[in-house]
Amino acid sequence: MASPGQKVVLITGCSSGIGLRMAVILAKDERKPYHVIATMRDLKRKDKLVEAAGDAYGKTLSLAVLDVCSDESVKQCINGIKGRHVDVLINNAGIGLVGPVESISIEEMKKVFETNFFGVIRMIKEVMPDMKKRKGGHIIVVSSVMGLQGVVFNDVYAASKFAMEGFCESLAVQLLKFNVILSLIEPGPVHTEFEAKMIQEVKQKECPGADPETVHYFKNVYLTSSLNIFEILGQTPDDIARCTKKVIEASKPRFRNLTNPLYSPIVALKYADETGGLSVRAFYHMLFNLGPLMHASITTMKCLTCGCLRSRAVSPN
Numbered sequence: 001m002a003s004p005g006q007k008v009v010l011i012t013g014c015s016s017g018i019g020l021r022m023a024v025i026l027a028k029d030e031r032k033p034y035h036v037i038a039t040m041r042d043l044k045r046k047d048k049l050v051e052a053a054g055d056a057y058g059k060t061l062s063l064a065v066l067d068v069c070s071d072e073s074v075k076q077c078i079n080g081i082k083g084r085h086v087d088v089l090i091n092n093a094g095i096g097l098v099g100p101v102e103s104i105s106i107e108e109m110k111k112v113f114e115t116n117f118f119g120v121i122r123m124i125k126e127v128m129p130d131m132k133k134r135k136g137g138h139i140i141v142v143s144s145v146m147g148l149q150g151v152v153f154n155d156v157y158a159a160s161k162f163a164m165e166g167f168c169e170s171l172a173v174q175l176l177k178f179n180v181i182l183s184l185i186e187p188g189p190v191h192t193e194f195e196a197k198m199i200q201e202v203k204q205k206e207c208p209g210a211d212p213e214t215v216h217y218f219k220n221v222y223l224t225s226s227l228n229i230f231e232i233l234g235q236t237p238d239d240i241a242r243c244t245k246k247v248i249e250a251s252k253p254r255f256r257n258l259t260n261p262l263y264s265p266i267v268a269l270k271y272a273d274e275t276g277g278l279s280v281r282a283f284y285h286m287l288f289n290l291g292p293l294m295h296a297s298i299t300t301m302k303c304l305t306c307g308c309l310r311s312r313a314v315s316p317n
């Protein structure tokens with residue numbers, strides 16, 4: 001239970017990856033400003049979290065069951081919290097989906113929206129009314145760079161994150177009137193089970209209904225580029241957790257928080273050309289024409305962002 005003065009932070013999807021590291025980093029803050037309720041849909045998956053939490057487990061970190069796809073589970077979890085009081089709600093639980101659209105069933109697509117979109121809304125609907133009454137609270141949503149810019153063969157996943165962004169952009173305005181803050185965290189590629197599941201999905205999927213040429217682009221061309229991007233630009237779950245902690249602790253938290261400055265130029269293409277042609281053509285070129293040079297072109301982009309190429313251009317020495 002939270003001690004007086006501690007903020008109650010509830011996080012969804014803490015069995016692995018970003019949610020797990022967020023729970024641990026917040027619970028292990030030596031000043032003990034937080035009581036973290038780390039939730040997961042299946043407590044059988046708690047061991048990694050419990051081990052990483054160490055001494056904090058049972059003190060500044062407690063566990064609860066929560067499946068974001070179930071009204072009952074969400075209600076039960078929130079009703080189990082003293083006074084239903086949540087200061088910071090971190091919507092982290094999410095699933096990926098890759099593949100040619102022709103080969104994905106509508107049921108599979110709905111599952112992605114049920115988790116990534118309705119799962120977040122279900123949480124917000126349960127927690128927000130109390131925050132509005134108290135005139136305080138912070139809702140964090142783990143979106144993605146794919147909530148701003150689509151990526152080939154991630155059509156449905158990107159759509160679920162775009163939907164979330166639209167929902168949050170609209171809601172943030174109303175919430176401000178009630179002193180409730182809403183922030184989006186927008187990571188690029190992060191090394192978690194999400195990446196491993198994506199690789200497994202590409203390798204294992206038989207892609208029924210998709211033609212051989214499309215399957216080749218998915219299994220060979222996309223997978224190679226995607227692995228390159230994870231290798232060159234990938235962040236760790238700790239990077240995302242630290243960035244989120246800063247957002248929670250900021251005196252004026254930002255609405256949008258892109259966590260990876262190296263990925264920003266890829267998102268920026270969209271805003272550089274309002275017709276949308278620039279990003280579509282650039283991604284086409286990177287994917288289908290650059291092939292093995294993709295690695296080099298992303299490294300160049302990275303160097304442009306970090307400044308080393310720019311400084312070399314200014315000073316030839």
Ligand SMILES: NC(=O)C1=CN([C@@H]2O[C@H](COP(=O)(O)OP(=O)(O)OC[C@H]3O[C@@H](n4cnc5c(N)ncnc54)[C@H](OP(=O)(O)O)[C@@H]3O)[C@@H](O)[C@H]2O)C=CC1
Pocket residue numbers: 012013014015016017018019040041042045066067068069092093094095096115119142143144145186187188189190191192193194195
């Ligand atoms: N990794 C990446 O490259 C990026 C990830 N993101 C986003 O970050 C968030 C976390 O993903 P990440 O840590 O990378 O991936 P992981 O697969 O490691 O973690 C996802 C977590 O969500 C949980 N989850 C899935 N469905 C439900 C559900 N119905 N109810 C409750 N929990 C559920 C999983 O639980 P279980 O163990 O039970 O499956 C798991 O704990 C997601 O929203 C993802 O979209 C954003 C940008 C990049």
Ligand SMILES: CC1=C(/C=C/C(C)=C/C=C/C(C)=C/C=O)C(C)(C)CCC1
Pocket residue numbers: 143144145146151152187188189190222225226229230266282283284286287
């Ligand atoms: C293939 C490919 C790309 C891939 C980007 C990837 C793979 C991004 C992954 C982001 C993740 C995993 C977000 C999670 O929410 C680019 C760079 C757009 C350029 C065009 C070709």
